[in-house]
Amino acid sequence: MKRLSVRDSKPQDSLWLSFEGVFEPRTAWESELEPFFQALEEYADGWMPDVAEGKRRRKYGRAAIWKALEEKxxxxSxxxxxxxxxxxxxxxxxxxxxxxxxxxxxxxxxxxPLSFFEEAERCRNLVEMVRAWASRYLVSHAVAxxxxxxxxxxxxxxGRDKETWYxxxxxxxxxxxxLNVFGPRLVETVGRERMLSTPAWRVEELPNGxxxxxxxxxxxxxxxxxxxxAQARAHAHLRPDLSFDTVLRTLRERSATLAPVEPRFQPDVAPLLSRVVDYTASHERQRKIAEFNAWQPPEPEEWRPxxxxxxxxxxxLERALEHYGHLAEHLVALLHKQVPSVFDETPESLTDVDFYFWREDFPKSRLRENIDAHAVPAIGAYLGEVLVRNLGGRWIPRQRLDEAQVLVGNRVWFPFVRARHYMSSCQALLDYSLTWLYRVAARHRP
Incomplete structure (x- = not known):
């Protein structure tokens, strides 16, 4: 039974709800949770669950739910x-x-996505569901x-430290x-009369306070x-110690942060940057696009006339070329499961490799001695093999790996030096990407 995951889909905004309520532990789960599921089934307009997961995955239903709760x-808890x-x-x-x-x-x-709730009726049903839950399970705080x-x-x-927050x-x-549900304690702190007079689209006192x-x-x-x-008016009303103008300015700044930005990436590295953006949390996506719009990768320095x-x-020469081939195979062995295209030794596989190392925070998440001893030689040899295979390059072997060159047109490139720069930090994976060096080398080929 294949189910969708909110984490697997493309980065976009979603509706989020948090609810904390009290239940009666001396009552059987079935009767205590029945109101929760009844409200869910009545008001989940178009987004009703059909899978229940405990230790295994089952079709949604009461029997499956009680079994899953017992398993877990x-x-x-x-x-x-x-x-x-x-x-x-x-x-x-x-x-x-x-x-x-x-x-x-x-x-x-x-x-x-959040856009699923653009219809007012769907939003109304969601509000009614939360109202039913909050009327049955006394809440401290709930938001959507x-x-x-x-x-x-x-x-x-x-922004509070954990000790203060707890x-x-x-x-x-x-x-x-x-959407907000304020529990009785918070209502009394604010003042019930003030709370109920809040300027908002809907304000309702529930039977439990x-x-x-x-x-x-x-x-x-x-x-x-x-x-x-409307959000600023409600917040400033509930917190008269806050300035309405300050609250509104903060909200507008958040709106500006989330406003769509058109990607205008450097074309040669756009495929890599687009994948980095797609992997970025959606609330940071627009800032990341703006950052990459303004960013230009530094010109490769690992070459000579x-x-x-x-x-x-x-x-x-034959043994040296075999050695470079074996080193490149080490990278294939390391990445073939996560990056299947690494077998192909193409420009596109370089972009896949770049993205994998960036996604893994490889320079930070692996031991530096292992990176220097194993990853850098494998990456350098693999880059060199891609230059040879796709640009008609020719290895010029040297005893020291850092001096080994690949001749492409009127330039020689130092792939092992590039690999060392590349693996120096997570930012360097972008600044010294394999993709970028390849594209520059391709441009300078006659």
Missing amino acids: RDEN TSIVLRRTEWPSLYLWPRLELPPLPPQLRIMLEVK HSNDDVALTGFPDF RDGFDKVYEVFW CVLLVTWPTVTDFASDEARL ASTALVPDVDS
Whole structure:
């Protein structure tokens, strides 16, 4: 049973929900959680889960859910993951914390993409679902909003150190999101009358003393100036110690950070940079695009005019070429599972290799002595073999690897020197990419 993952799809914003409520631990799970699932099934408009995961994956259903919860139970908690097999993708994680911990129902929900909720009726159904949950399970705090925008707020600690965060929790209104449920403690801290008079699209006192607050009819409009004004008015009302202008300026800055930026990458390295951008968290994507638009890779320095090439100083040209081939095969052996195209020794495989090493933070995540002893020689030899195979290059062997050259047109290139520069840091994987050197070498070939 193949299910969609919110992590596997392309980087884009999603709807994100966090909910913390209290449940009765002395009651059987089935009866205590029934209201949760009833509300989910009634209001999950187009994004209902069809897969339940415990220790194994099962088709969604009550029997599967109770079985999964039992499988995952440990001494103080149990949880399951609910997903979908069709668009939109879903991650729904209900977790029960059991005595001796304070009994809590924690819910984390993500539906991707956020654009799925552009219809007001879908947003209304989501609000009604959260209202039903919050009326049944007394909450301390619950929110639903754009996942990207939440990431920019620092939720849930909002910049506090862990000790302060664990001690104080949601002791004041640090942010107002699109949908909010404030528990009785926070309502009393703010003042119930002030809370209920908040200028917002919907403000409702729930039977258990919680207050539901929704700033705007649809969550997909969160970054519009009208929605930001509504968000700022509500936040400044609930926190009279804050300046409305300051709150609004911060919200507008977040909108600007998330505003789409058109990629204008250096063409030779655009395929590599596009993959780096696609791997970047979606809330950082636009900033990364702007950064790469302004960035130019430094011109390769690992070359000399062909007229100044070092002459071979090895005893046997044939054995030297075999040695370079064996070194290149070491890279193929290292990467063939993660980068299947490495077998091809093409310009495209260089880009795949570049991206793999960047994604793995290879210069930081591996031992430096192993990088210098094994990775650098393998990468240099592989780069040299690609130059020979695809650009008609010719090895000029030397006893020292750093002096070995590949003649392409009127230049000789030093692939092992390039590999050493390349592996010096994670940023160097982009500055000294194998892709970039190859493209420059190709341009200078007659």
